[in-house]
Amino acid sequence: MTSVVSAHGRAGTAKRPQPPSCRERAERGKAARAQVPRSAHAVYEPAQDRADPVDLVEAQSAARVSELVPIRYGRMTESPFRFYRGAAAIMAADLAATPRSGITAQLCGDAHLLNFRLLASPERHLMFDINDFDETLPGPWEWDVKRLATSLVIAGRANGYTRRQRAEIVRSTVRSYRERMRVLAGMGNLDVWYDHQDTAELEAVVAEGMNRTRRKRLSHVLDKARSRDNLQAFEKLTCVVGGERTITPDPPLVTPLEDLLPDLERRQLEQNLAELVSGYSDTLQSDRRALLGQYRLADVARKVVGVGSVGTRCWIILMLGRDGEDPLLLQAKEADVSVLARYVGGSAYENQGERVVAGQRLMQATSDIFLGWxxxxxxxxxxxxxxxxxxxxxxxxxxxxxxxxxGLRRFGVLCGATLARAHARSGDRIAIASYLGRGDSFDRALPVFGEAYADQNERDHAVLTEAVRTGRVPSV
Structure with a gap:
């Protein structure tokens, strides 16, 4: 507290403004229902002046590596679900026109179901959490829920599920979010911060919805995740050439620097990337900075990643420690302005990489020890x-x-609870829980929204497919 002098000349302390009480926060959530009823979230209608979806995608592509953009379009045209993964900018524009509760949280910004993954904690426990934060910004919490719900509808359509089955999957997911948020609203701040989902919950929740063959497949996925460490990636992605360990070329997905640029430009880029590695270490904790300092830069290659991220500059960085068999593989990925920024305001962070890292650290239960910017x-x-x-x-x-x-319903339940925990760490969990309430109004609204937006996604996918067919945009 700040020291002050009172009217009587005695030193005192300046009191900070008192935060709202739990009752005031709950009343705020209930009051929001009067402004935006929970049933209003069922509505999706395309705006009359809705932008051409291809124009929105091309606007993103303009800042990306031009020779990689056709790969992005090729991946997005493969299926409506693949298109959806690359269409976060399109959906952000559409969500901006939908009802808002007025309560905010840190958003993932791209909370489709494949961005909920298995991850390792620093203590080497296998966790289940959100993985991708390229678009993270504070915004309306319901936008993440709607993007997750719609992704489940699209996946259900691809699997041939009936509309009734899809509705039950989405209702269960949203109910899980609502009920978990209510539990979190009653917990203390530290208890919320330490809350997490581990793989025991994943196996228990999902495996019951699978037949014997698919349960074996789930077990294989878990075992594979545990094996996907630096040594596995090292063996898969590197080789020895002339006595030196280098990254194995796999163009155009993995391309060494010498195959990208002539010597003079390549040396300049190598220097820039070396400065990136040494400079980024300043954003790590001191113990992790010391650990990184025990490695030397050995090789760098450009990597094509994901669907929505194709064309952004992304580098695989091979670091070697004690000897040539002691690797650390890093990924340096370009961070641009979030697709949400136009609709919710810019980031508090000048550096977009810091924006991503800050959002990830805030939303994840535990983050990579080498995460920095x-x-x-x-x-x-x-x-x-x-x-x-x-x-x-x-x-x-x-x-x-x-x-x-x-199985997909149970997976959605776990995703819903995970998203609730991520939002509760940054947003007003008491107000959100109060807005959602004990009833199922919001649960019943989201399947309707999800089906309507899945229809829109299919129309947009068809527009891009036609743009590729006519040569309006290039595709590989």
Missing amino acids: KRTEGIDGRQRDFYVRQLHDWKGVLEPEGMLPD
Whole structure:
């Protein structure tokens, strides 16, 4: 507290403003229902002046590596679900026109079901959490829930589930979010902070919705996730050439620097990337900075990642420690302005890499020990922001194609609870829980929204597919 002098000349302390009481926060949530009824979230109607979806995707592509953009379009045209994964900017524009409760939280910004994954904690426990934070910003908490719900509808359609089955999957997911938020609202701040989902819950929740063959597949996914560490990635992605350990080329997905640029430009980029690694370490905790300092930079290659991220600058960085068989593989990924920023306001962080890292640390139960950020200069003289993390660290994903309807429903339940915990760490969990209430009004609204937006997604996918067919946009 700040020291002050009172009217009587005695030293005192300036009191900070008192935060709202639990009752006031709950009343705020209830009052929001009068402004935006929970049933209003069922509504989706495209705006009359809705932008061309291809124009929105091309606007993103304009800042990306031009030779990689056709790969992005090729992946997005493969299926409506693949399109949806790359269409966060399109959905952000559409969500901006939907009803808002007025209560905010830190958003993932791209909370589709494949961004809920298996991850390793620093203590080497296999956890289940949100994985992708490229678009993270504070915003309306319901936007993340709607993106998750719609992804389940789209996955259900791809699997041939009936509309009734899809509705039950979404209702269960949203009910899980609502009920978990109510539990979190009654917990203390530290208890919320330490709350997490481990793989025991994942196995128990999902496996009951699978037949014997698919349960074996789930077990294989968990075992594979535990094996996806630096050594596994090291063996898969590197080789020895002329006595030196280098990253194995796999163009255009993995391309060494010498295959990208002539010697002079390559040396400049190598220097810039070396400065990125050394400079980014300043954003780590001191003990982790000391650990990183025990490694040397051995090789760098460009990597194509994901669906929505294709075309952003992404580098695999091979570091070697005690000897040539002691690896650390890092990924430095370009961070641009969030697709949400136009609708919820810009970030409090000037560096977009710091925005991603801050959002990830806030929403995840535990984060990669090498997670950090840095701004660096490209060979074109432009300053670009990056965030850095380990390339593989016990990461694994459950593909929805292998799930029976009850398995996907149970997976959605776990995703809903995980998203609630992530929002509760940053937003007003008491107000959100009060807004949602004990009834199922919001649960019943989201399947309606999800079906309507899945229809929109299919129309947009068809527009992009036609744009590729006519040559309006290039595709590989």
